[in-house]
Amino acid sequence: MKCIIVEDEPIARKGITKMVSAISQLELLDGFNSAESAAIYLQNTEVDLIFLDINMPRINGIEFARTIPKTTLVIFTTAYSQYAVDSYELDAVDYLVKPIDTARFRKAVDKAIAYHTLLMDEENKSVEKVADDYIFVKSDRRFYKVNLADILFIEGLKDYIIIQMENSRIITRMTIKNIYEWISKEVFIRVNRSFIVNKDKIDSFDNNDIYIQKYEIAIGNVYRDEFFKTMMRCI
Structure with missing residues:
Protein backbone atom coordinates (compact mmCIF):
# COMPACT_ATOMS: atom_id res chain seq x y z
CA MET A 1 0.00 0.00 0.00
CA ASP A 121 -11.01 -6.97 -5.43
CA GLU A 122 -13.58 -7.16 -8.23
CA GLU A 123 -15.29 -10.28 -6.83
CA ASN A 124 -16.47 -8.83 -3.55
CA LYS A 125 -18.61 -10.45 -0.90
CA SER A 126 -22.21 -9.37 -0.64
CA VAL A 127 -25.23 -9.90 1.54
CA GLU A 128 -27.60 -11.94 -0.58
CA LYS A 129 -30.61 -12.51 1.65
CA VAL A 130 -32.02 -11.31 4.93
CA ALA A 131 -34.58 -13.14 7.06
CA ASP A 132 -35.97 -12.24 10.49
CA ASP A 133 -33.17 -13.90 12.41
CA TYR A 134 -30.29 -14.45 9.98
CA ILE A 135 -28.54 -13.19 6.86
CA PHE A 136 -26.64 -14.98 4.10
CA VAL A 137 -23.29 -13.52 3.12
CA LYS A 138 -21.69 -14.55 -0.16
CA SER A 139 -17.95 -15.27 -0.22
CA ASP A 140 -15.83 -17.28 -2.65
CA ARG A 141 -18.89 -18.65 -4.45
CA ARG A 142 -20.38 -19.88 -1.18
CA PHE A 143 -23.13 -18.54 1.06
CA TYR A 144 -22.47 -18.26 4.78
CA LYS A 145 -25.35 -18.08 7.22
CA VAL A 146 -24.92 -15.49 9.98
CA ASN A 147 -27.37 -15.52 12.87
CA LEU A 148 -28.26 -11.95 13.80
CA ALA A 149 -28.16 -12.89 17.50
CA ASP A 150 -24.45 -13.72 17.13
CA ILE A 151 -23.51 -10.27 15.81
CA LEU A 152 -21.78 -7.96 18.29
CA PHE A 153 -21.81 -4.94 16.00
CA ILE A 154 -21.64 -3.87 12.39
CA GLU A 155 -19.02 -1.33 11.31
CA GLY A 156 -19.20 0.65 8.08
CA LEU A 157 -16.31 1.93 6.02
CA LYS A 158 -17.08 3.65 2.72
CA ASP A 159 -18.93 0.99 0.65
CA TYR A 160 -18.15 -1.93 2.98
CA ILE A 161 -19.39 -3.26 6.28
CA ILE A 162 -17.70 -5.45 8.88
CA ILE A 163 -20.03 -7.91 10.58
CA GLN A 164 -18.25 -8.56 13.88
CA MET A 165 -19.06 -11.68 15.87
CA GLU A 166 -17.42 -13.02 19.00
CA ASN A 167 -14.72 -15.11 17.32
CA SER A 168 -14.94 -14.08 13.68
CA ARG A 169 -15.88 -11.30 11.31
CA ILE A 170 -17.07 -10.97 7.74
CA ILE A 171 -16.25 -8.01 5.50
CA THR A 172 -18.72 -7.45 2.71
CA ARG A 173 -19.56 -4.87 0.08
CA MET A 174 -22.62 -3.01 1.32
CA THR A 175 -23.35 0.36 2.90
CA ILE A 176 -24.16 0.64 6.58
CA LYS A 177 -27.30 2.60 5.67
CA ASN A 178 -28.64 -0.31 3.60
CA ILE A 179 -27.92 -3.01 6.16
CA TYR A 180 -29.61 -0.92 8.86
CA GLU A 181 -32.76 -0.75 6.77
CA TRP A 182 -32.83 -4.55 6.60
CA ILE A 183 -32.18 -5.64 10.18
CA SER A 184 -34.47 -5.49 13.20
CA LYS A 185 -34.59 -2.18 15.09
CA GLU A 186 -35.76 -4.19 18.09
CA VAL A 187 -32.30 -5.73 18.33
CA PHE A 188 -29.93 -3.28 16.62
CA ILE A 189 -29.37 0.43 17.09
CA ARG A 190 -27.16 2.84 15.18
CA VAL A 191 -24.85 4.72 17.54
CA ASN A 192 -22.73 6.79 15.14
CA ARG A 193 -22.27 7.18 11.40
CA SER A 194 -20.08 4.08 11.20
CA PHE A 195 -21.47 1.67 13.82
CA ILE A 196 -24.61 -0.35 14.48
CA VAL A 197 -24.60 -2.34 17.73
CA ASN A 198 -26.57 -5.30 18.99
CA LYS A 199 -28.32 -3.97 22.12
CA ASP A 200 -28.28 -7.42 23.71
CA LYS A 201 -24.47 -7.53 23.50
CA ILE A 202 -23.80 -4.21 25.28
CA ASP A 203 -21.92 -4.83 28.53
CA SER A 204 -21.94 -1.21 29.70
CA PHE A 205 -22.02 2.39 28.49
CA ASP A 206 -21.42 5.92 29.69
CA ASN A 207 -22.19 9.31 28.21
CA ASN A 208 -19.63 8.95 25.44
CA ASP A 209 -18.88 5.27 24.78
CA ILE A 210 -20.37 1.79 24.53
CA TYR A 211 -18.46 -1.27 25.73
CA ILE A 212 -18.98 -4.67 24.11
CA GLN A 213 -16.46 -7.24 25.32
CA LYS A 214 -13.03 -5.81 24.36
CA TYR A 215 -14.50 -3.22 21.99
CA GLU A 216 -15.11 0.45 22.78
CA ILE A 217 -17.46 2.32 20.43
CA ALA A 218 -18.08 6.06 20.55
CA ILE A 219 -21.63 7.44 20.71
CA GLY A 220 -22.11 10.09 18.02
CA ASN A 221 -23.65 13.41 18.98
CA VAL A 222 -26.44 13.04 16.42
CA TYR A 223 -27.37 9.59 17.77
CA ARG A 224 -26.89 10.20 21.52
CA ASP A 225 -30.45 11.21 22.49
CA GLU A 226 -32.05 8.31 20.64
CA PHE A 227 -29.54 5.85 22.07
CA PHE A 228 -30.21 6.84 25.68
CA LYS A 229 -33.95 6.95 25.11
CA THR A 230 -33.85 3.43 23.67
CA MET A 231 -31.54 2.03 26.35
CA MET A 232 -33.57 3.52 29.20
CA ARG A 233 -36.58 1.60 27.94
CA CYS A 234 -34.53 -1.61 28.09
CA ILE A 235 -33.56 -1.18 31.72
Missing part, protein backbone atom coordinates in the same frame (compact mmCIF):
# COMPACT_ATOMS: atom_id res chain seq x y z
CA LYS A 2 1.30 3.43 -0.94
CA CYS A 3 1.06 5.81 2.01
CA ILE A 4 1.96 9.31 3.15
CA ILE A 5 2.28 10.94 6.57
CA VAL A 6 0.72 14.34 7.28
CA GLU A 7 2.05 15.54 10.62
CA ASP A 8 3.26 19.01 11.62
CA GLU A 9 5.42 17.82 14.53
CA PRO A 10 8.86 16.61 13.25
CA ILE A 11 9.41 14.19 16.15
CA ALA A 12 5.98 12.58 15.70
CA ARG A 13 6.51 12.38 11.94
CA LYS A 14 9.84 10.65 12.48
CA GLY A 15 8.26 8.15 14.89
CA ILE A 16 5.46 7.24 12.48
CA THR A 17 7.99 6.94 9.66
CA LYS A 18 9.94 4.41 11.70
CA MET A 19 6.83 2.31 12.38
CA VAL A 20 5.77 2.44 8.73
CA SER A 21 9.23 1.30 7.58
CA ALA A 22 8.92 -1.81 9.74
CA ILE A 23 5.84 -3.03 7.83
CA SER A 24 6.69 -4.58 4.47
CA GLN A 25 3.20 -4.10 3.02
CA LEU A 26 3.55 -0.31 3.29
CA GLU A 27 5.44 1.91 0.86
CA LEU A 28 6.04 5.37 2.27
CA LEU A 29 5.91 7.88 -0.56
CA ASP A 30 6.48 11.07 1.41
CA GLY A 31 5.83 13.03 4.57
CA PHE A 32 4.26 16.49 4.92
CA ASN A 33 4.09 19.08 7.67
CA SER A 34 0.76 20.56 6.56
CA ALA A 35 -2.52 19.64 4.93
CA GLU A 36 -1.92 22.23 2.21
CA SER A 37 1.29 20.61 0.99
CA ALA A 38 -0.27 17.14 1.14
CA ALA A 39 -3.28 18.35 -0.87
CA ILE A 40 -1.00 19.60 -3.66
CA TYR A 41 0.81 16.24 -3.69
CA LEU A 42 -2.49 14.32 -3.97
CA GLN A 43 -3.44 16.23 -7.10
CA ASN A 44 -0.87 14.28 -9.10
CA THR A 45 -0.20 11.16 -7.04
CA GLU A 46 -2.44 8.23 -6.08
CA VAL A 47 -2.19 7.32 -2.40
CA ASP A 48 -3.81 4.33 -0.72
CA LEU A 49 -3.43 5.38 2.92
CA ILE A 50 -2.79 8.58 4.86
CA PHE A 51 -1.54 8.77 8.44
CA LEU A 52 -3.15 12.07 9.32
CA ASP A 53 -2.66 14.31 12.32
CA ILE A 54 -5.73 16.27 13.40
CA ASN A 55 -4.50 19.29 15.33
CA MET A 56 -2.56 21.21 12.66
CA PRO A 57 -2.42 24.95 11.89
CA ARG A 58 -4.60 26.53 9.19
CA ILE A 59 -6.34 23.39 7.83
CA ASN A 60 -6.77 20.67 10.45
CA GLY A 61 -6.89 16.95 9.72
CA ILE A 62 -10.67 16.67 10.01
CA GLU A 63 -11.21 19.38 7.39
CA PHE A 64 -8.55 17.89 5.11
CA ALA A 65 -10.01 14.36 5.35
CA ARG A 66 -13.28 15.65 3.90
CA THR A 67 -11.48 16.61 0.69
CA ILE A 68 -9.48 13.48 -0.11
CA PRO A 69 -10.50 10.86 -2.72
CA LYS A 70 -13.07 8.32 -1.60
CA THR A 71 -10.71 5.41 -2.27
CA THR A 72 -7.95 6.84 -0.05
CA LEU A 73 -8.02 5.39 3.47
CA VAL A 74 -7.22 7.44 6.57
CA ILE A 75 -5.73 6.56 9.96
CA PHE A 76 -5.92 9.56 12.27
CA THR A 77 -3.01 10.22 14.63
CA THR A 78 -3.52 12.77 17.39
CA ALA A 79 -2.80 13.65 21.00
CA TYR A 80 -6.44 14.57 21.57
CA SER A 81 -8.94 11.76 22.21
CA GLN A 82 -11.96 14.08 21.93
CA TYR A 83 -11.77 13.91 18.14
CA ALA A 84 -12.68 10.20 18.06
CA VAL A 85 -16.35 10.75 17.20
CA ASP A 86 -15.39 13.08 14.34
CA SER A 87 -13.15 10.36 12.92
CA TYR A 88 -16.09 7.91 12.83
CA GLU A 89 -18.14 10.46 10.94
CA LEU A 90 -15.45 10.52 8.25
CA ASP A 91 -15.16 6.73 7.80
CA ALA A 92 -11.61 6.66 9.12
CA VAL A 93 -10.01 3.22 9.30
CA ASP A 94 -8.76 3.87 12.82
CA TYR A 95 -7.91 6.53 15.39
CA LEU A 96 -4.55 6.41 17.17
CA VAL A 97 -3.79 8.52 20.23
CA LYS A 98 -0.19 9.66 20.79
CA PRO A 99 2.14 8.36 22.03
CA ILE A 100 1.30 5.54 19.62
CA ASP A 101 1.95 1.99 20.78
CA THR A 102 3.68 -0.15 18.15
CA ALA A 103 1.26 -3.07 18.53
CA ARG A 104 -1.72 -0.73 18.31
CA PHE A 105 -0.21 0.84 15.19
CA ARG A 106 0.20 -2.58 13.58
CA LYS A 107 -3.41 -3.46 14.36
CA ALA A 108 -4.62 -0.30 12.62
CA VAL A 109 -2.44 -0.99 9.59
CA ASP A 110 -3.67 -4.59 9.32
CA LYS A 111 -7.22 -3.26 9.27
CA ALA A 112 -6.31 -0.80 6.51
CA ILE A 113 -4.65 -3.56 4.47
CA ALA A 114 -7.77 -5.71 4.74
CA TYR A 115 -9.96 -2.83 3.53
CA HIS A 116 -7.58 -1.98 0.71
CA THR A 117 -7.58 -5.58 -0.50
CA LEU A 118 -11.36 -5.50 -0.68
CA LEU A 119 -11.39 -2.20 -2.55
CA MET A 120 -9.08 -3.70 -5.17
Whole structure:
Protein backbone atom coordinates (compact mmCIF):
# COMPACT_ATOMS: atom_id res chain seq x y z
CA MET A 1 0.00 0.00 0.00
CA LYS A 2 1.30 3.43 -0.94
CA CYS A 3 1.06 5.81 2.01
CA ILE A 4 1.96 9.31 3.15
CA ILE A 5 2.28 10.94 6.57
CA VAL A 6 0.72 14.34 7.28
CA GLU A 7 2.05 15.54 10.62
CA ASP A 8 3.26 19.01 11.62
CA GLU A 9 5.42 17.82 14.53
CA PRO A 10 8.86 16.61 13.25
CA ILE A 11 9.41 14.19 16.15
CA ALA A 12 5.98 12.58 15.70
CA ARG A 13 6.51 12.38 11.94
CA LYS A 14 9.84 10.65 12.48
CA GLY A 15 8.26 8.15 14.89
CA ILE A 16 5.46 7.24 12.48
CA THR A 17 7.99 6.94 9.66
CA LYS A 18 9.94 4.41 11.70
CA MET A 19 6.83 2.31 12.38
CA VAL A 20 5.77 2.44 8.73
CA SER A 21 9.23 1.30 7.58
CA ALA A 22 8.92 -1.81 9.74
CA ILE A 23 5.84 -3.03 7.83
CA SER A 24 6.69 -4.58 4.47
CA GLN A 25 3.20 -4.10 3.02
CA LEU A 26 3.55 -0.31 3.29
CA GLU A 27 5.44 1.91 0.86
CA LEU A 28 6.04 5.37 2.27
CA LEU A 29 5.91 7.88 -0.56
CA ASP A 30 6.48 11.07 1.41
CA GLY A 31 5.83 13.03 4.57
CA PHE A 32 4.26 16.49 4.92
CA ASN A 33 4.09 19.08 7.67
CA SER A 34 0.76 20.56 6.56
CA ALA A 35 -2.52 19.64 4.93
CA GLU A 36 -1.92 22.23 2.21
CA SER A 37 1.29 20.61 0.99
CA ALA A 38 -0.27 17.14 1.14
CA ALA A 39 -3.28 18.35 -0.87
CA ILE A 40 -1.00 19.60 -3.66
CA TYR A 41 0.81 16.24 -3.69
CA LEU A 42 -2.49 14.32 -3.97
CA GLN A 43 -3.44 16.23 -7.10
CA ASN A 44 -0.87 14.28 -9.10
CA THR A 45 -0.20 11.16 -7.04
CA GLU A 46 -2.44 8.23 -6.08
CA VAL A 47 -2.19 7.32 -2.40
CA ASP A 48 -3.81 4.33 -0.72
CA LEU A 49 -3.43 5.38 2.92
CA ILE A 50 -2.79 8.58 4.86
CA PHE A 51 -1.54 8.77 8.44
CA LEU A 52 -3.15 12.07 9.32
CA ASP A 53 -2.66 14.31 12.32
CA ILE A 54 -5.73 16.27 13.40
CA ASN A 55 -4.50 19.29 15.33
CA MET A 56 -2.56 21.21 12.66
CA PRO A 57 -2.42 24.95 11.89
CA ARG A 58 -4.60 26.53 9.19
CA ILE A 59 -6.34 23.39 7.83
CA ASN A 60 -6.77 20.67 10.45
CA GLY A 61 -6.89 16.95 9.72
CA ILE A 62 -10.67 16.67 10.01
CA GLU A 63 -11.21 19.38 7.39
CA PHE A 64 -8.55 17.89 5.11
CA ALA A 65 -10.01 14.36 5.35
CA ARG A 66 -13.28 15.65 3.90
CA THR A 67 -11.48 16.61 0.69
CA ILE A 68 -9.48 13.48 -0.11
CA PRO A 69 -10.50 10.86 -2.72
CA LYS A 70 -13.07 8.32 -1.60
CA THR A 71 -10.71 5.41 -2.27
CA THR A 72 -7.95 6.84 -0.05
CA LEU A 73 -8.02 5.39 3.47
CA VAL A 74 -7.22 7.44 6.57
CA ILE A 75 -5.73 6.56 9.96
CA PHE A 76 -5.92 9.56 12.27
CA THR A 77 -3.01 10.22 14.63
CA THR A 78 -3.52 12.77 17.39
CA ALA A 79 -2.80 13.65 21.00
CA TYR A 80 -6.44 14.57 21.57
CA SER A 81 -8.94 11.76 22.21
CA GLN A 82 -11.96 14.08 21.93
CA TYR A 83 -11.77 13.91 18.14
CA ALA A 84 -12.68 10.20 18.06
CA VAL A 85 -16.35 10.75 17.20
CA ASP A 86 -15.39 13.08 14.34
CA SER A 87 -13.15 10.36 12.92
CA TYR A 88 -16.09 7.91 12.83
CA GLU A 89 -18.14 10.46 10.94
CA LEU A 90 -15.45 10.52 8.25
CA ASP A 91 -15.16 6.73 7.80
CA ALA A 92 -11.61 6.66 9.12
CA VAL A 93 -10.01 3.22 9.30
CA ASP A 94 -8.76 3.87 12.82
CA TYR A 95 -7.91 6.53 15.39
CA LEU A 96 -4.55 6.41 17.17
CA VAL A 97 -3.79 8.52 20.23
CA LYS A 98 -0.19 9.66 20.79
CA PRO A 99 2.14 8.36 22.03
CA ILE A 100 1.30 5.54 19.62
CA ASP A 101 1.95 1.99 20.78
CA THR A 102 3.68 -0.15 18.15
CA ALA A 103 1.26 -3.07 18.53
CA ARG A 104 -1.72 -0.73 18.31
CA PHE A 105 -0.21 0.84 15.19
CA ARG A 106 0.20 -2.58 13.58
CA LYS A 107 -3.41 -3.46 14.36
CA ALA A 108 -4.62 -0.30 12.62
CA VAL A 109 -2.44 -0.99 9.59
CA ASP A 110 -3.67 -4.59 9.32
CA LYS A 111 -7.22 -3.26 9.27
CA ALA A 112 -6.31 -0.80 6.51
CA ILE A 113 -4.65 -3.56 4.47
CA ALA A 114 -7.77 -5.71 4.74
CA TYR A 115 -9.96 -2.83 3.53
CA HIS A 116 -7.58 -1.98 0.71
CA THR A 117 -7.58 -5.58 -0.50
CA LEU A 118 -11.36 -5.50 -0.68
CA LEU A 119 -11.39 -2.20 -2.55
CA MET A 120 -9.08 -3.70 -5.17
CA ASP A 121 -11.01 -6.97 -5.43
CA GLU A 122 -13.58 -7.16 -8.23
CA GLU A 123 -15.29 -10.28 -6.83
CA ASN A 124 -16.47 -8.83 -3.55
CA LYS A 125 -18.61 -10.45 -0.90
CA SER A 126 -22.21 -9.37 -0.64
CA VAL A 127 -25.23 -9.90 1.54
CA GLU A 128 -27.60 -11.94 -0.58
CA LYS A 129 -30.61 -12.51 1.65
CA VAL A 130 -32.02 -11.31 4.93
CA ALA A 131 -34.58 -13.14 7.06
CA ASP A 132 -35.97 -12.24 10.49
CA ASP A 133 -33.17 -13.90 12.41
CA TYR A 134 -30.29 -14.45 9.98
CA ILE A 135 -28.54 -13.19 6.86
CA PHE A 136 -26.64 -14.98 4.10
CA VAL A 137 -23.29 -13.52 3.12
CA LYS A 138 -21.69 -14.55 -0.16
CA SER A 139 -17.95 -15.27 -0.22
CA ASP A 140 -15.83 -17.28 -2.65
CA ARG A 141 -18.89 -18.65 -4.45
CA ARG A 142 -20.38 -19.88 -1.18
CA PHE A 143 -23.13 -18.54 1.06
CA TYR A 144 -22.47 -18.26 4.78
CA LYS A 145 -25.35 -18.08 7.22
CA VAL A 146 -24.92 -15.49 9.98
CA ASN A 147 -27.37 -15.52 12.87
CA LEU A 148 -28.26 -11.95 13.80
CA ALA A 149 -28.16 -12.89 17.50
CA ASP A 150 -24.45 -13.72 17.13
CA ILE A 151 -23.51 -10.27 15.81
CA LEU A 152 -21.78 -7.96 18.29
CA PHE A 153 -21.81 -4.94 16.00
CA ILE A 154 -21.64 -3.87 12.39
CA GLU A 155 -19.02 -1.33 11.31
CA GLY A 156 -19.20 0.65 8.08
CA LEU A 157 -16.31 1.93 6.02
CA LYS A 158 -17.08 3.65 2.72
CA ASP A 159 -18.93 0.99 0.65
CA TYR A 160 -18.15 -1.93 2.98
CA ILE A 161 -19.39 -3.26 6.28
CA ILE A 162 -17.70 -5.45 8.88
CA ILE A 163 -20.03 -7.91 10.58
CA GLN A 164 -18.25 -8.56 13.88
CA MET A 165 -19.06 -11.68 15.87
CA GLU A 166 -17.42 -13.02 19.00
CA ASN A 167 -14.72 -15.11 17.32
CA SER A 168 -14.94 -14.08 13.68
CA ARG A 169 -15.88 -11.30 11.31
CA ILE A 170 -17.07 -10.97 7.74
CA ILE A 171 -16.25 -8.01 5.50
CA THR A 172 -18.72 -7.45 2.71
CA ARG A 173 -19.56 -4.87 0.08
CA MET A 174 -22.62 -3.01 1.32
CA THR A 175 -23.35 0.36 2.90
CA ILE A 176 -24.16 0.64 6.58
CA LYS A 177 -27.30 2.60 5.67
CA ASN A 178 -28.64 -0.31 3.60
CA ILE A 179 -27.92 -3.01 6.16
CA TYR A 180 -29.61 -0.92 8.86
CA GLU A 181 -32.76 -0.75 6.77
CA TRP A 182 -32.83 -4.55 6.60
CA ILE A 183 -32.18 -5.64 10.18
CA SER A 184 -34.47 -5.49 13.20
CA LYS A 185 -34.59 -2.18 15.09
CA GLU A 186 -35.76 -4.19 18.09
CA VAL A 187 -32.30 -5.73 18.33
CA PHE A 188 -29.93 -3.28 16.62
CA ILE A 189 -29.37 0.43 17.09
CA ARG A 190 -27.16 2.84 15.18
CA VAL A 191 -24.85 4.72 17.54
CA ASN A 192 -22.73 6.79 15.14
CA ARG A 193 -22.27 7.18 11.40
CA SER A 194 -20.08 4.08 11.20
CA PHE A 195 -21.47 1.67 13.82
CA ILE A 196 -24.61 -0.35 14.48
CA VAL A 197 -24.60 -2.34 17.73
CA ASN A 198 -26.57 -5.30 18.99
CA LYS A 199 -28.32 -3.97 22.12
CA ASP A 200 -28.28 -7.42 23.71
CA LYS A 201 -24.47 -7.53 23.50
CA ILE A 202 -23.80 -4.21 25.28
CA ASP A 203 -21.92 -4.83 28.53
CA SER A 204 -21.94 -1.21 29.70
CA PHE A 205 -22.02 2.39 28.49
CA ASP A 206 -21.42 5.92 29.69
CA ASN A 207 -22.19 9.31 28.21
CA ASN A 208 -19.63 8.95 25.44
CA ASP A 209 -18.88 5.27 24.78
CA ILE A 210 -20.37 1.79 24.53
CA TYR A 211 -18.46 -1.27 25.73
CA ILE A 212 -18.98 -4.67 24.11
CA GLN A 213 -16.46 -7.24 25.32
CA LYS A 214 -13.03 -5.81 24.36
CA TYR A 215 -14.50 -3.22 21.99
CA GLU A 216 -15.11 0.45 22.78
CA ILE A 217 -17.46 2.32 20.43
CA ALA A 218 -18.08 6.06 20.55
CA ILE A 219 -21.63 7.44 20.71
CA GLY A 220 -22.11 10.09 18.02
CA ASN A 221 -23.65 13.41 18.98
CA VAL A 222 -26.44 13.04 16.42
CA TYR A 223 -27.37 9.59 17.77
CA ARG A 224 -26.89 10.20 21.52
CA ASP A 225 -30.45 11.21 22.49
CA GLU A 226 -32.05 8.31 20.64
CA PHE A 227 -29.54 5.85 22.07
CA PHE A 228 -30.21 6.84 25.68
CA LYS A 229 -33.95 6.95 25.11
CA THR A 230 -33.85 3.43 23.67
CA MET A 231 -31.54 2.03 26.35
CA MET A 232 -33.57 3.52 29.20
CA ARG A 233 -36.58 1.60 27.94
CA CYS A 234 -34.53 -1.61 28.09
CA ILE A 235 -33.56 -1.18 31.72
